[in-house]
Amino acid sequence: xxxxxxxxxxxxxxxxxxxxxxxxxxxxxxxxxxxxxxxxxxxxxxxxxxxxxx
Amino acid sequence: xxxxxxxxxxxxxxxxxxxxxxxxxxxxxxxxxxxxxxxxxxxxxxxxxxxxxxxxxxxxxxxxxxxxxxxxxxxxxxxxxxxxxxxxxxxxxxxxxxxxxxxxxxxxxxxxxxxxxxxxxxxxxxxxxxxxxxxxxxxxxxxxxxxxxxxxxxxxxxxxxxxxxxxxxxxxxxxxxxxxxxxxxxxxxxxxxxxxxxxxxxxxxxxxxxxxxxxxxxxxxxxxxxxxxxxxxxxxxxxxxxxxxxxxxxxxxxxxxxxxxxxxxxxxxxxxxxxxxxxxxxxxxxxxxxxxxxxxxxxxxxxxxxxxxxxxxxxxxxxxxxxxxxxxxxxxxxxxxxxxxxxxxxxxxxxx
Numbered sequence: 001x002x003x004x005x006x007x008x009x010x011x012x013x014x015x016x017x018x019x020x021x022x023x024x025x026x027x028x029x030x031x032x033x034x035x036x037x038x039x040x041x042x043x044x045x046x047x048x049x050x051x052x053x054x
Numbered sequence: 055x056x057x058x059x060x061x062x063x064x065x066x067x068x069x070x071x072x073x074x075x076x077x078x079x080x081x082x083x084x085x086x087x088x089x090x091x092x093x094x095x096x097x098x099x100x101x102x103x104x105x106x107x108x109x110x111x112x113x114x115x116x117x118x119x120x121x122x123x124x125x126x127x128x129x130x131x132x133x134x135x136x137x138x139x140x141x142x143x144x145x146x147x148x149x150x151x152x153x154x155x156x157x158x159x160x161x162x163x164x165x166x167x168x169x170x171x172x173x174x175x176x177x178x179x180x181x182x183x184x185x186x187x188x189x190x191x192x193x194x195x196x197x198x199x200x201x202x203x204x205x206x207x208x209x210x211x212x213x214x215x216x217x218x219x220x221x222x223x224x225x226x227x228x229x230x231x232x233x234x235x236x237x238x239x240x241x242x243x244x245x246x247x248x249x250x251x252x253x254x255x256x257x258x259x260x261x262x263x264x265x266x267x268x269x270x271x272x273x274x275x276x277x278x279x280x281x282x283x284x285x286x287x288x289x290x291x292x293x294x295x296x297x298x299x300x301x302x303x304x305x306x307x308x309x310x311x312x313x314x315x316x317x318x319x320x321x322x323x324x325x326x327x328x329x330x331x332x333x334x335x336x337x338x339x340x341x342x343x344x345x346x347x348x349x350x351x352x353x354x355x356x357x358x359x360x361x362x363x364x365x366x367x368x369x370x371x372x373x374x375x376x377x378x379x380x381x382x383x384x385x386x387x388x389x390x391x392x393x394x395x396x397x398x399x400x401x402x403x404x405x406x
Contacts, residue, residue, distance in 0.1 A: 031093055032362040035100075039355055042104040046351055049111050050236065053341045 055173055058219035059166055062159045063177045065123075065208055067184035069155040072130045072201055073102065074188025076148040080141045082193050094145060096361040101149025102156075103354035107347030110157040114341045122158035123212060126151045131205050134198060153350075160346035162219065164335050171291060175283025175328040182275040186268065234337040241388035242330050243352045245299075248381040249323055249330075250356025252306065252374065256320070260313050274317050278324025291329050292389035298325040299382040306378050310371040323378065326385070333392060 055063075077098050081091050113119055129151035136144045159177060167173035191197035253275075261267050286294040301322035309316025335345040 031096060032358075034093075035096060035358045035362050038100045038104060039358065042100075042107075042351055042354070046107050046348060049107065049344065050234075050239065050348075053111070053234070053338055053344060 055176060056166065056219070058215050059163055059173055059177065061208075061211055061215060062163050063180050065155065066159055066177060067180035067187075068201070068204055068208065069126065069130065069152050069159075070181040070184030071188035072134065072184075072205075073098070073148050073152045074185045075192055075197065075201060076133050076137060076144050076188075078189045078192030079137055080144055083137070084141060092361045096358075098145050098149045099354055099357055099361065101146060102152040103350040103357075105150070105347075106153045106157050106350040107344055109153050110161070110343030110345070110347035111341070113157050113161050113343040119158040119161040119343070120212075120216060122154040123216075124209065126155035126158065127205050127209050127212075129154070131202060134201060134205075156350065157343040157347060160331075161343035164331075164342035164346070166219065169332065169336070171283035171286040171328040171332050172280075173283070174332055175280045178327055178331070179276045179279035182272045182279070186272040235391045238388045238391035239334055239337055239348070241384045241391065242334050243348060244384045245326065245381045245388070246330050246349050246352035247356045248377050248384070249326060250353040251359060252323060252356075252377055252381075253320070254357050254360040256306075256309075256316070257370065257374070258309060258313070258316050260316075264313055270317060271320060274321045275324050278321040279327045281321070282325030283328035285325070286329050286332075291333055292385070292392070295326050295329040295333075295385050296382065296389070298322045298329075299378065299385055302326075303375060303378040303382060307371055307375045310374070319374075319378075323381075326381075330385075333388065337392070 077095060081094055084094075109122070113122055129147050133144045133148035133151060136147065163173060163177040187197075264270075282294065282298060299322070302319050304319075305315045305322060306319030309319045331346060331349050334348060335342055338345045
């Protein structure tokens with residue numbers, strides 16, 4: 001029981017520490033742009049590899 | 055199923071549970087606004103889904119599956135421990151960990167499956183359960199400690215059980231095919247894109263009012279993926295796929311009014327999961343990880359309208375009918391273009 005409680009306290013501490021890293025997320029409108037870029041690059045690469053596999 | 059493929063299937067649930075836990079906990083901790091929350095998921099989905107074909111290509115070429123599995127366990131552990139330190143790093147690391155496991159698990163399962171869709175269905179299905187659990191128990195300290203304990207347990211289990219499995223699948227001669235039918239692969243790819251689009255965007259108004267809808271959907275997805283494989287092995291891959299999609303067209307459309315029909319529609323469309331993967335793999339028998347990666351790239355593309363919140367175009371019953379119908383047409387087209395195996399293979403045959 002005691003070990004269980006200690007574990008819980010430890011878990012609560014590591015999980016509730018605030019993040020020292022601050023970052024700003026992209027705006028809503030730019031997400032389609034990012035997704036589009038991601039997709040185009042991935043699809044081109046996939047097609048190149050698809051032609052190489054046999 | 056062998057003990058080892060069962061281990062891979064359960065690891066699939068663990069891998070997705072870790073991912074969902076890290077992503078959901080990050081979102082909750084950051085107090086990310088709903089509109090921007092999608093970017094975090096988009097970033098994770100890109101790393102986890104859209105990179106698998108690349109990892110898969112190298113996994114297949116240089117037989118890296120076992121290294122990928124250990125690396126994914128290590129990265130999953132790091133991502134959980136990093137949650138209080140650096141959120142973005144967590145998302146990046148857990149996305150890569152998940153991609154590595156999926157590719158390696160699919161590589162080994164497909165090789166050991168002897169072309170049985172049942173084995174593939176059993177490997178794919180537990181992911182939905184893992185995602186549900188990881189999301190439900192986000193920020194839960196006990197769940198976090200449980201995940202850490204299970205990661206260590208899996209590392210030991212792979213050490214104990216892995217060597218025999220590796221010896222088994224290295225004995226398997228890859229099937230030979232004259233030349234992959236690229237047009238069939240692209241049509242199957244489009245079936246997966248549409249399936250993902252429909253799965254992410256189901257415009258059912260009753261979803262929010264029905265108690266435990268998420269749990270019911272997850273159960274239906276789990277059962278659908280397994281059933282699809284089981285029935286395909288008894289009949290044929292394309293017949294099962296086409297009949298499932300006919301069912302999906304009817305029931306997904308009726309699901310706008312009737313929840314039971316909606317659940318049946320999801321069941322039917324999910325039945326095609328193992329089938330599309332196995333049909334692609336049959337065209338690229340030396341590239342199981344790459345084949346799996348192509349399907350996950352398709353899932354990423356299908357998720358974009360939802361994650362970028364451009365869903366308004368897809369929110370009508372007509373959309374459900376049209377897109378599920380298009381998936382059906384694409385699967386019929388693919389079945390006409392597929393090329394059968396030629397040459398020697400010690401894998402058991404299954405009717406295309």
